[in-house]
Amino acid sequence: MAPGNGRKHEDYILVTRDEPKSPAAEAYRTLRTNLQFAALDTPLRVLLITSAGPGEGKTTIAANLAVAMAQSGSKVIVIGGDLRKPTLHLAFGLRNTVGLTNVLTGNVSWEAALQPTDVDGLYVLPAGPIPPNPAELLASTRMQELLAELKEQCDVVIIDAPPVLAVTDAGVMSRLSDGVLLVISVGVTPRDVAKAAKEQLEQVGARILGMVVNGLSSESGYYYYYYHRYYSLEDGTRRSTWLERLKNRLGAVRRRVGPASAETAAGRER
Numbered sequence: 632m633a634p635g636n637g638r639k640h641e642d643y644i645l646v647t648r649d650e651p652k653s654p655a656a657e658a659y660r661t662l663r664t665n666l667q668f669a670a671l672d673t674p675l676r677v678l679l680i681t682s683a684g685p686g687e688g689k690t691t692i693a694a695n696l697a698v699a700m701a702q703s704g705s706k707v708i709v710i711g712g713d714l715r716k717p718t719l720h721l722a723f724g725l726r727n728t729v730g731l732t733n734v735l736t737g738n739v740s741w742e743a744a745l746q747p748t749d750v751d752g753l754y755v756l757p758a759g760p761i762p763p764n765p766a767e768l769l770a771s772t773r774m775q776e777l778l779a780e781l782k783e784q785c786d787v788v789i790i791d792a793p794p795v796l797a798v799t800d801a802g803v804m805s806r807l808s809d810g811v812l813l814v815i816s817v818g819v820t821p822r823d824v825a826k827a828a829k830e831q832l833e834q835v836g837a838r839i840l841g842m843v844v845n846g847l848s849s850e851s852g853y854y855y856y857y858y859h860r861y862y863s864l865e866d867g868t869r870r871s872t873w874l875e876r877l878k879n880r881l882g883a884v885r886r887r888v889g890p891a892s893a894e895t896a897a898g899r900e901r
């Protein structure tokens with residue numbers, strides 16, 4: 632399979648940048664605000680975005696949230712942390728020739744690998760070439776040092792992480808972050824699989840800030856056009872009921888916009 636799972640630039644829509652008045656962009660701004668409240672005690676300087684499996688919207692959400700944060704005046708660095716399926720660069724139309732892999736192996740400085748974007752205050756450190764030993768690289772001392780150095784350069788570092796269940800990378804990286812957002816995709820992530828991902832993160836001591844339910848259904852062939860909702864784990868109800876609450880509130884996301892590709896749906900939103 633091609634690097635990045637065969638995805639291309641057109642597969643990613645930066646609604647926050649291109650359709651800032653759309654409900655989808657507004658939802659990202661709400662997510663941004665919710666995260667500020669979720670992290671009142673410990674400042675959120677390194678935020679990890681992950682999900683149980685592939686294709687659930689991690690990269691899409693990482694990229695759009697990064698834009699939304701930069702739009703509010705924060706200086707943001709977003710890192711392509713999925714070294715096995717590097718696609719973050721695609722969302723911004725950037726190159727992936729040099730990136731995190733090269734920085735971690737010591738070939739390149741982060742200064743040389745960091746790329747500016749067309750959004751003010753937003754920089755991307757793409758994943759770089761797929762290495763033979765991603766887990767080892769991500770667990771290295773160099774990765775810890777790099778995050779410490781990047782934190783000095785900006786207000787928030789967002790990591791577009793690999794999935795939780797397939798490999799150990801996300802768990803390892805979650806320990807280097809101040810908080811984790813777990814993406815759950817409607818119709819894609821089975822309930823027990825989402826639960827397993829959450830438990831696995833908890834086992835490694837990750838601080839899960841909440842869930843983002845991404846309203847994409849591949850099964851039905853319909854797209855719920857970039858709809859997502861954020862659910863806090865600390866909003867006053869019992870922690871153990873998060874899946875119940877999620878289920879109850881999924882109705883809110885089921886706002887089907889039509890039997891269309893994301894593109895057609897985007898047209899409607901304008």
Ligand SMILES: Nc1ncnc2c1ncn2[C@@H]1O[C@H](COP(=O)(O)OP(=O)(O)O)[C@@H](O)[C@H]1O
Binds near residue numbers: 643687688893
């Ligand atoms: N809410 C959504 N609406 C429409 N398309 C989406 C949505 N979320 C993700 N996609 C698309 O699904 C594909 C997989 O998303 P991606 O963000 O790469 O997932 P992951 O990083 O979890 O593998 C991409 O082509 C992306 O554009």
Ligand SMILES: [Mg+2]
Binds near residue numbers: 691791
């Ligand atoms: Mg991804």
